[in-house]
Amino acid sequence: xxxxxxxxxxxxxxLIRSVSHQESLSLxxxxxxxxSGEIAVxxxxxxxxxxxxxxxxxxxxxINANIGTSTKKPNLKKELKKxxxxxxxxxxxxxxxxxxxxxxxxxxxxxxYSDIPVGTVPIYEAAVKTQKNKGTFLKMEPDELFAVxxxxxxxxxxxxxxxxxxxxxxxxxxxKNKRLLDIVSRGGAMLASWMSxxxxxxxxxxxxxxxxxxxxxxxxVLSLGDxxxxxxxxxxxxxxxxxxxxxxxxxTARAHKxxxxxxxxxxxxxxxxxxxxxxxxxxxxxxxxxxxxxGPLVTDVAxxxxxxxxxxxxxxxxxxxxxFLCYVTASEHLRHPSAEDVREGVIAARIAAHSADIVKGxxxxxxxxxxxxxxxxxxxxxxxxxxxxxPVKARxxxxxxxxxxxxxxTMCGNYCSIxxxxxCLRV
Amino acid sequence: xxxxxxxxxxxxxxLIRSVSHQESLSLxxxxxxxxSGEIAVxxxxxxxxxxxxxxxxxxxxxINANIGTSTKKPNLKKELKKxxxxxxxxxxxxxxxxxxxxxxxxxxxxxxYSDIPVGTVPIYEAAVKTQKNKGTFLKMEPDELFAVxxxxxxxxxxxxxxxxxxxxxxxxxxxKNKRLLDIVSRGGAMLASWMSxxxxxxxxxxxxxxxxxxxxxxxxVLSLGDxxxxxxxxxxxxxxxxxxxxxxxxxTARAHKxxxxxxxxxxxxxxxxxxxxxxxxxxxxxxxxxxxxxGPLVTDVAxxxxxxxxxxxxxxxxxxxxxFLCYVTASEHLRHPSAEDVREGVIAARIAAHSADIVKGxxxxxxxxxxxxxxxxxxxxxxxxxxxxxPVKARxxxxxxxxxxxxxxTMCGNYCSIxxxxxCLRV
Numbered sequence: 001x002x003x004x005x006x007x008x009x010x011x012x013x014x015l016i017r018s019v020s021h022q023e024s025l026s027l028x029x030x031x032x033x034x035x036s037g038e039i040a041v042x043x044x045x046x047x048x049x050x051x052x053x054x055x056x057x058x059x060x061x062x063i064n065a066n067i068g069t070s071t072k073k074p075n076l077k078k079e080l081k082k083x084x085x086x087x088x089x090x091x092x093x094x095x096x097x098x099x100x101x102x103x104x105x106x107x108x109x110x111x112x113y114s115d116i117p118v119g120t121v122p123i124y125e126a127a128v129k130t131q132k133n134k135g136t137f138l139k140m141e142p143d144e145l146f147a148v149x150x151x152x153x154x155x156x157x158x159x160x161x162x163x164x165x166x167x168x169x170x171x172x173x174x175x176k177n178k179r180l181l182d183i184v185s186r187g188g189a190m191l192a193s194w195m196s197x198x199x200x201x202x203x204x205x206x207x208x209x210x211x212x213x214x215x216x217x218x219x220x221v222l223s224l225g226d227x228x229x230x231x232x233x234x235x236x237x238x239x240x241x242x243x244x245x246x247x248x249x250x251x252t253a254r255a256h257k258x259x260x261x262x263x264x265x266x267x268x269x270x271x272x273x274x275x276x277x278x279x280x281x282x283x284x285x286x287x288x289x290x291x292x293x294x295g296p297l298v299t300d301v302a303x304x305x306x307x308x309x310x311x312x313x314x315x316x317x318x319x320x321x322x323x324f325l326c327y328v329t330a331s332e333h334l335r336h337p338s339a340e341d342v343r344e345g346v347i348a349a350r351i352a353a354h355s356a357d358i359v360k361g362x363x364x365x366x367x368x369x370x371x372x373x374x375x376x377x378x379x380x381x382x383x384x385x386x387x388x389x390x391p392v393k394a395r396x397x398x399x400x401x402x403x404x405x406x407x408x409x410t411m412c413g414n415y416c417s418i419x420x421x422x423x424c425l426r427v
Numbered sequence: 428x429x430x431x432x433x434x435x436x437x438x439x440x441x442l443i444r445s446v447s448h449q450e451s452l453s454l455x456x457x458x459x460x461x462x463s464g465e466i467a468v469x470x471x472x473x474x475x476x477x478x479x480x481x482x483x484x485x486x487x488x489x490i491n492a493n494i495g496t497s498t499k500k501p502n503l504k505k506e507l508k509k510x511x512x513x514x515x516x517x518x519x520x521x522x523x524x525x526x527x528x529x530x531x532x533x534x535x536x537x538x539x540y541s542d543i544p545v546g547t548v549p550i551y552e553a554a555v556k557t558q559k560n561k562g563t564f565l566k567m568e569p570d571e572l573f574a575v576x577x578x579x580x581x582x583x584x585x586x587x588x589x590x591x592x593x594x595x596x597x598x599x600x601x602x603k604n605k606r607l608l609d610i611v612s613r614g615g616a617m618l619a620s621w622m623s624x625x626x627x628x629x630x631x632x633x634x635x636x637x638x639x640x641x642x643x644x645x646x647x648v649l650s651l652g653d654x655x656x657x658x659x660x661x662x663x664x665x666x667x668x669x670x671x672x673x674x675x676x677x678x679t680a681r682a683h684k685x686x687x688x689x690x691x692x693x694x695x696x697x698x699x700x701x702x703x704x705x706x707x708x709x710x711x712x713x714x715x716x717x718x719x720x721x722g723p724l725v726t727d728v729a730x731x732x733x734x735x736x737x738x739x740x741x742x743x744x745x746x747x748x749x750x751f752l753c754y755v756t757a758s759e760h761l762r763h764p765s766a767e768d769v770r771e772g773v774i775a776a777r778i779a780a781h782s783a784d785i786v787k788g789x790x791x792x793x794x795x796x797x798x799x800x801x802x803x804x805x806x807x808x809x810x811x812x813x814x815x816x817x818p819v820k821a822r823x824x825x826x827x828x829x830x831x832x833x834x835x836x837t838m839c840g841n842y843c844s845i846x847x848x849x850x851c852l853r854v
Contacts, residue, residue: 070837070838070839071839071840071841071842072837072840099842100840124842127842180797180800180801180804181800181803181804181845182845182848183844183848184844184845185844186839186842186843186847188844189842189847189848189851190842190847192847192848192851193847193848193850193851196851231800231803231844232796232800232803233785233796234796234797234800271782271785272743272746272782272785272786273746273786298742298782298785299778299781299782299785299796299816300796300799300800300803301781301795301796301799301814301815301816302778302815302816303799303811303812303815303816303821303824304815304816304817304821304823304824305774305775305778305816305817305820307735308735308738308774308775308778309778309782311735311738311739312738312742312743312779315699315739316699316739319699319700330824331824331838332838333811333836333838334821334824334825334836334838335826335836335837336837347732347735348732348735351726351729351732351735351736351739352739354728355699355725355726355736355739356699358660358698358699358725358726359698359699359700368728369659369660369661369726369727369728370607370659370661372728372730373607373608373658373660373661373727374607376608376659376727376760377607377608384760385730387728388728388729388731389728389729389730389731389732390731390732393731393732394730394731394761396731397730397731397761397762398761398762409760409761409763410497410499410500410762410763411497411758411759411760411761411762411763412497412498412526413497413498413499413526413527414498415498415551415613415617416613417610417611417612417613417615417616417658418608418609418611418616418658420610420613420617420619420620421609421616421620423620424616424619424620424623424624425609425623
């Protein structure tokens with residue numbers, strides 16, 4: 001029985017109970033919105049999780065950290081370190097996007113050491129395998145792709161990014177309409193190349209029922225990917241992007257009918273003033289399914305600082321109703337991320353999510369800021385450090401803590417405004 | 428003759444010409460908006476500048492970097508290093524906020540080595556001097572404050588932050604209305620303490636004509652400070668803040684009458700969904716004078732990463748019409764910033780300003796993103812590095828550049844989407 005089926009039968013399982021506890025929301029609220037498809041909970045039947053993660057309406061905005069090997073010098077140990085860092089600094093989920101080395105081994109280790117849900121993009125493994133066996137992934141057979149899905153599902157992957165919405169029709173549209181950057185989704189580019197080369201329909205679209213059947217068996221959340229997302233602000237919200245979103249909306253309805261949970265992936269590179277529209281369109285076209293955005297990046301030129309560009313876009317998107325933010329690291333567009341990039345990326349995404357949760361009115365978010373400001377007023381440094389989004393960095397920056405924790409910092413020294421006011425108001 | 432007077436007499440001087448060149452805007456456009464007070468140009472008659480800076484309607488959003496000594500271990504050399512870094516990484520102005528060591532010497536060196544306009548908060552020097560001479564700055568006489576203004580004006584400071592809007596009346600209001608954090612502006616807290624202790628009116632308000640006379644003589648831009656800005660998101664847009672903004676609006680009208688240029692300082696800590704209102708209120712109450720915001724920070728808990736929290740708020744504020752962003756560094760709320768903090772702070776603020784300029788429709792901002800995306804499409808790494816907001820960091824992250832600059836990066840390796848599409852579209 002999938003989660004939606006439980007909800008339909010008004011059965012409340014342990015999973016719902018722990019989400020209810022975690023989010024301080026009633027079982028009834030959760031049941032209702034799981035049923036409507038507005039909330040999704042990531043948990044493969046075969047994966048044991050220590051920390052649950054649900055995304056959607058009324059919940060805290062969640063963030064995902066991507067890890068995984070590259071084709072150049074794949075190193076399992078380094079990826080496991082990134083997993084550790086991502087969890088330590090507060091990622092709600094991780095995606096293993098490995099394309100180098102022994103993919104199965106990496107994934108198994110990630111699944112083993114992850115306390116939080118794990119997502120993948122199965123087309124990567126299918127492409128890498130075919131490349132290895134046949135010299136080019138263009139020779140991949142649909143059955144080989146589905147075999148990878150089955151394998152990964154069996155192993156316990158909690159959510160799959162599947163680019164089901166790129167079709168022969170949307171590729172036609174893509175070829176007719178000019179774009180500055182064509183397709184920047186890795187999985188999307190693989191599928192587009194395969195479809196073009198083989199003159200065949202996208203198997204994930206054509207055989208969507210097979211996808212649904214598989215997702216149903218393991219209760220995997222389908223994260224419907226945006227193969228045609230804009231890779232430049234000049235391509236944002238174009239016909240090509242929206243046509244894919246419409247297809248994803250149709251597929252969402254089909255998934256809900258089969259009691260399969262769905263979230264929708266979103267852009268990408270989007271100027272500040274188009275973000276609200278992007279969120280509204282997703283909610284409208286995709287039956288209010290949770291929206292999972294990659295950034296969005298609000299400029300194309302922030303290489304080296306794309307965690308900041310995406311924090312700007314992510315905060316805005318979430319404040320307008322996006323539910324789940326995929327972090328972008330400072331390395332984006334330049335190199336494979338380091339462990340330090342992962343940490344910065346996680347924190348930047350959490351700042352975006354949290355600042356949106358404040359305006360979403362999430363009670364725990366408001367309490368957090370209130371506690372911090374009270375600690376600041378009392379110049380209680382230990383508490384300020386504890387309430388910082390990254391206490392490790394705050395501790396490092398603050399430096400020496402005197403025995404008396406009520407102190408000024410080196411910024412204003414004796415001219416600390418808070419100290420001055422304390423003295424002035426006491427007069 | 429001040430700049431406004433020149434504009435009134437339809438005289439175009441070198442200053443206007445260089446701004447016109449820099450911003451690709453007509454002399455007539457600039458003249459018209461300098462006259463209406465919607466554009467301000469920072470330049471003290473006594474200061475030679477290599478790079479001009481104008482802020483306001485239709486112009487690129489500018490950013491300011493704060494530097495200056497603290498009371499603890501003041502170190503001139505370190506501050507000059509920060510000045511160098513701020514300029515190198517693209518600050519449009521710097522403010523010397525020194526409160527430790529030989530303030531005059533620091534300021535003179537900053538004025539000497541700065542190619543860009545320099546601002547100060549003169550109450551700091553007045554307070555530090557009085558503290559030294561009389562044991563407490565509470566014994567400061569208004570004449571001593573005005574003497575500091577005169578001195579600094581003579582030396583060439585281009586703009587002054589003056590907290591003219593905090594009055595006996597607003598302090599009454601402040602005492603009647605609860606706030607989570609009282610006054611977090613350093614200059615504001617100094618003045619409030621002085622006013623409370625001496626039971627006297629704010630001399631910068633009471634003797635505003637004297638302020639105007641002085642600003643007029645040197646053509647200094649008055650940056651009317653927000654002593655009562657919110658220091659917690661829970662205090663944002665409250666009665667206290669808005670009452671001060673109203674006073675600043677009245678003072679703006681008086682300044683314009685005397686042909687003195689004015690910009691208005693804004694918050695502070697503001698939740699995402701109140702930023703638009705804050706910008707609209709400033710434009711409405713302050714006769715469309717340029718708006719200079721400190722952040723705003725969209726959460727109270729991002730200590731150690733407040734450059735990111737403020738980039739989110741700053742991008743949004745500027746997209747709604749704020750003209751000038753004061754950077755906030757990662758050290759904010761924790762310690763005196765390092766040179767590295769200055770660099771990160773400048774870049775974060777520039778990302779915010781630039782992403783807003785894209786939606787403001789500034790042509791050079793759009794061209795920049797277009798050039799970057801074209802370079803990305805061609806996988807031309809040298810160009811991508813050159814077009815990055817911080818080419819030094821981008822170069823470092825990209826690492827080894829092959830002789831053939833068309834390459835993939837270590838992120839996706841052979842599965843580079845752009846390379847795949849290139850091959851696929853060639854088929």
